[in-house]
Amino acid sequence: MSTRFDARRILRAIAAPVLAVVVAVVVTSLILAAANDPVGQVWSVILSPPKPRVVAAIINAATVYYLSAVAVAIGFKMNLFNIGVDGQYRIAAFFAALVAGQGWLPGPLNVLLGLAVAVLTGGIWAAVAGILKVWRGVSEVISTIMLNAIATFLVALLLRKAALEPGGSNIVQTKPIPESSRVPGFPLIPGSSREIYGLVILAILVGIAYWFVLNKTRFGFDLRATGASETAAVASGVNVGRMVAVSMIISGGVAGLVGMPLLFGQDYSYGSTFQPGLGFAGIAIALLGRNHPVGIAFAALLWSFLDQQSNALQIQAGVSDKLVLVIQGVIVLSVVIAYEIVRRANVRLEQRRVAARLAAEAGTPLQGARA
Amino acid sequence: MVELHGITKRFPGVVANKDIELTVDKGTIHAIVGENGAGKSTLMKILYGVQQPDEGTIMVDGNELRLRTPSDAIAAGIGMVFQHFQLADNFTVLENVVLGAEGLHGIGDSARDTIRELSDGYGLGIDPEALVADLGVGARQRIEILKVLYRGARIIILDEPTAVLVPQEVSELFDNLRGLTAEGFTVIFISHKLDEVLQVADAITVIRRGTTVAEVDPKRVTARQLAELMVGTELPSAHTEQSTVTDTPVLTIEATSLDNPFGGPRLLDGIDLTIHTGEIVGIAGVEGNGQAELVEVIMGMREPSAGRILLGELDTSTWQTREIREAGIGYIPEDRHRHGLLLESPLWENVVLGHQTEPTYRTGPGRWLINSSAAKKETQQIVVQYDVRTPSIDVTSGSLSGGNQQKLIIGREMRRNPRVLVAAHPTRGVDVGAQAAIWGHIRDARRNGLGVLLISADLDELVGLSDTIRVILRGRIVGQFNPDTVTREELGAAMTGAVADDARADPKEQGH
Numbered sequence: 001m002s003t004r005f006d007a008r009r010i011l012r013a014i015a016a017p018v019l020a021v022v023v024a025v026v027v028t029s030l031i032l033a034a035a036n037d038p039v040g041q042v043w044s045v046i047l048s049p050p051k052p053r054v055v056a057a058i059i060n061a062a063t064v065y066y067l068s069a070v071a072v073a074i075g076f077k078m079n080l081f082n083i084g085v086d087g088q089y090r091i092a093a094f095f096a097a098l099v100a101g102q103g104w105l106p107g108p109l110n111v112l113l114g115l116a117v118a119v120l121t122g123g124i125w126a127a128v129a130g131i132l133k134v135w136r137g138v139s140e141v142i143s144t145i146m147l148n149a150i151a152t153f154l155v156a157l158l159l160r161k162a163a164l165e166p167g168g169s170n171i172v173q174t175k176p177i178p179e180s181s182r183v184p185g186f187p188l189i190p191g192s193s194r195e196i197y198g199l200v201i202l203a204i205l206v207g208i209a210y211w212f213v214l215n216k217t218r219f220g221f222d223l224r225a226t227g228a229s230e231t232a233a234v235a236s237g238v239n240v241g242r243m244v245a246v247s248m249i250i251s252g253g254v255a256g257l258v259g260m261p262l263l264f265g266q267d268y269s270y271g272s273t274f275q276p277g278l279g280f281a282g283i284a285i286a287l288l289g290r291n292h293p294v295g296i297a298f299a300a301l302l303w304s305f306l307d308q309q310s311n312a313l314q315i316q317a318g319v320s321d322k323l324v325l326v327i328q329g330v331i332v333l334s335v336v337i338a339y340e341i342v343r344r345a346n347v348r349l350e351q352r353r354v355a356a357r358l359a360a361e362a363g364t365p366l367q368g369a370r371a
Numbered sequence: 372m373v374e375l376h377g378i379t380k381r382f383p384g385v386v387a388n389k390d391i392e393l394t395v396d397k398g399t400i401h402a403i404v405g406e407n408g409a410g411k412s413t414l415m416k417i418l419y420g421v422q423q424p425d426e427g428t429i430m431v432d433g434n435e436l437r438l439r440t441p442s443d444a445i446a447a448g449i450g451m452v453f454q455h456f457q458l459a460d461n462f463t464v465l466e467n468v469v470l471g472a473e474g475l476h477g478i479g480d481s482a483r484d485t486i487r488e489l490s491d492g493y494g495l496g497i498d499p500e501a502l503v504a505d506l507g508v509g510a511r512q513r514i515e516i517l518k519v520l521y522r523g524a525r526i527i528i529l530d531e532p533t534a535v536l537v538p539q540e541v542s543e544l545f546d547n548l549r550g551l552t553a554e555g556f557t558v559i560f561i562s563h564k565l566d567e568v569l570q571v572a573d574a575i576t577v578i579r580r581g582t583t584v585a586e587v588d589p590k591r592v593t594a595r596q597l598a599e600l601m602v603g604t605e606l607p608s609a610h611t612e613q614s615t616v617t618d619t620p621v622l623t624i625e626a627t628s629l630d631n632p633f634g635g636p637r638l639l640d641g642i643d644l645t646i647h648t649g650e651i652v653g654i655a656g657v658e659g660n661g662q663a664e665l666v667e668v669i670m671g672m673r674e675p676s677a678g679r680i681l682l683g684e685l686d687t688s689t690w691q692t693r694e695i696r697e698a699g700i701g702y703i704p705e706d707r708h709r710h711g712l713l714l715e716s717p718l719w720e721n722v723v724l725g726h727q728t729e730p731t732y733r734t735g736p737g738r739w740l741i742n743s744s745a746a747k748k749e750t751q752q753i754v755v756q757y758d759v760r761t762p763s764i765d766v767t768s769g770s771l772s773g774g775n776q777q778k779l780i781i782g783r784e785m786r787r788n789p790r791v792l793v794a795a796h797p798t799r800g801v802d803v804g805a806q807a808a809i810w811g812h813i814r815d816a817r818r819n820g821l822g823v824l825l826i827s828a829d830l831d832e833l834v835g836l837s838d839t840i841r842v843i844l845r846g847r848i849v850g851q852f853n854p855d856t857v858t859r860e861e862l863g864a865a866m867t868g869a870v871a872d873d874a875r876a877d878p879k880e881q882g883h
Contacts, residue, residue, distance in 0.1 A: 237693030
């Protein structure tokens with residue numbers, strides 16, 4: 001009985017995202033057809049098997065997306081909408097690069113220091129929004145959006161002050177991290193010289209920790225209870241104000257890690273070309289992955305798969321690679337709707353099932369389920 | 372004339388309405404009475420098109436209607452005044468009334484004139500220019516009635532309209548309603564307050580366990596008879612148990628007050644109350660007179676502005692909810708869906724809820740982890756011991772019927788052996804079988820030395836269970852009664868403030 005129940009549960013869990021992807025394919029095809037673009041060719045480019053080099057790029061991008069989405073998901077589990085991951089990871093990456101670039105500690109210790117600085121900075125930045133919400137009731141949506149803007153200008157300002165300017169170039173960046181503190185990649189993909197970020201391990205650890213804390217600990221129970229029903233959580237003795245502040249800080253701390261695989265595995269410094277927009281992708285990926293640690297991993301892979309495959313669109317199909325943004329947008333929109341539909345259907349289904357089972361046990365229809 | 376025949380409405384696990392027969396004559400006030408959870412609200416939602424019946428017919432003036440949405444009901448001349456007002460505070464009366472009905476008389480002078488006409492015509496005394504935020508509860512209710520009239524209703528349903536009103540406002544409302552019926556309007560009045568119903572209604576239909584059991588003439592029936600019709604043969608056995616009250620105070624509330632954060636009169640004003648071990652103290656009162664605030668203060672969800680609360684010898688007035696629960700106060704919240712359960716979580720998680728720090732449910736280094744296997748075992752025992760009807764402990768709590776949800780909550784609190792139980796409306800909205808079981812559990816716990824604060828709107832429940840009854844009115848305790856000797860009329864009078872002064876002046880009454 002219980003295994004069948006579980007199988008059904010898994011089926012229900014993946015029904016919505018699969019549905020959403022199908023809807024996205026249909027809608028995008030309609031858009032392409034309406035614009036007189038070659039529908040079939042576009043899909044054959046996107047769905048063509050990626051080259052080994054691209055596979056490595058997909059996994060690398062997904063690693064970064066994954067961290068970002070977990071940061072967002074921590075907030076979502078509490079009904080907090082941390083839009084500020086974008087600002088949090090950038091300011092965190094800047095300070096981490098600044099500190100790690102000094103090379104105060106040798107080798108791997110310097111990496112750990114960099115990670116700690118990133119977590120701390122991201123956490124502090126998010127704490128501003130958390131504390132504003134608890135003390136003054138400021139919506140975290142508003143405050144984190146504003147903090148994103150502040151982070152952008154603050155980093156730009158500090159970068160000018162703190163950065164080296166290699167002569168003649170207008171690339172502004174922090175002092176590069178010493179060779180000994182760079183995290184080597186894994187040559188996992190045969191046939192490609194591109195390596196997987198060493199800090200993919202960090203993403204995996206964060207995913208495991210996220211699952212464990214949420215589902216196994218008392219803190220996680222309180223957090224989920226608050227997200228499921230704030231009123232019931234209050235009555236059960238959860239200090240909701242403290243939970244809001246703490247979960248916002250944790251969310252920001254994880255957000256601080258988003259830029260780390262890039263910093264220690266690819267860029268080795270923070271500059272004006274550091275990859276932007278990862279926080280917003282994280283929101284979409286957390287939604288698609290249903291805040292579930294494994295779901296988010298698949299969503300992150302799908303996201304970066306679409307990103308990478310779109311590169312060839314312009315050349316091979318004559319369609320702008322911006323098309324992939326349309327696909328991603330439609331996926332998110334349909335996934336939100338699909339989840340709500342599936343959720344409501346599940347609630348009704350379960351009520352009916354329970355009533356039916358009780359009625360069957362009592363031997364009388366419906367009436368037996370009373371009491 | 373409104374006729375309902377054979378109306379049946381089923382929800383998962385419950386039949387909310389069954390073979391309802393109701394005939395309301397034009398130009399009369401027709402009351403529908405029944406206990407909480409008897410199915411009154413479902414019936415009214417069906418009549419207003421919010422829910423569709425599974426069986427049965429609705430006829431208005433001889434025409435059969437199919438009401439799919441409230442708009443259908445409004446088009447058929449049926450309007451509804453909800454218990455919880457649906458007004459925008461920062462809008463004027465005019466804006467509130469025209470909101471959603473802009474097509475009728477526009478939003479300008481024509482609408483204003485219509486509102487004035489209606490207000491003057493039916494003595495509602497409403498100024499269309501007034502800001503709703505500045506108006507009191509009685510005036511807000513009259514705006515709701517005006518809204519319904521404005522939309523052309525000839526049949527007006529009022530759901531528990533007096534629950535939020537003070538006595539003077541109640542009599543004003545009744546004058547307004549009589550004025551309306553004199554003009555040919557039909558009023559359907561839902562209530563469980565028998566004295567009010569007898570005072571105002573031209574005809575009364577009694578609902579019990581989802582079905583209409585009688586239509587009676589208010590001139591030929593007493594409150595007692597009506598009460599018997601409402602509860603049927605299941606009238607609670609009036610206090611046959613021996614007293615188990617001791618001299619040991621377990622919860623002492625001393626001169627406790629709670630200021631209204633938005634200004635105005637205090638929500639709680641100098642409450643003094645002692646609960647001894649083995650004692651059930653019942654709190655009677657019209658809803659909204661401070662009962663919810665009293666519970667929140669005891670449970671630490673709000674901090675009292677003055678006074679102190681002692682659990683045994685410990686002053687808990689500044690404690691957090693969690694510390695108070697850990698110290699041994701069990702809590703049955705008034706609204707189990709909002710405060711008692713995580714509806715989309717499995718039963719075992721709901722059993723942990725409120726007892727997250729309970730050692731039984733904790734494990735691992737530093738006891739930071741939730742011991743789900745222990746919690747599941749405990750849930751299994753609660754299901755058996757408290758007769759929670761469920762196919763498994765892995766289903767969500769939202770899929771259980773109300774009575775079974777409540778039994779789960781009772782079991783969850785009782786199994787932790789609390790010293791004090793705060794029970795707010797413990798049998799609200801549950802069927803008779805579960806009600807009897809819940810009463811049994813509370814009595815058992817009392818025998819084992821539990822102190823219980825019982826808050827209820829159901830006078831029979833209060834009289835049947837309590838060792839002593841206090842009446843709360845506008846945040847103050849205004850009377851103390853012995854449940855063995857008190858009459859419904861005495862309680863009712865104290866609850867509405869009619870003879871509160873007499874009760875206080877009478878030392879014999881206080882001495883119980």
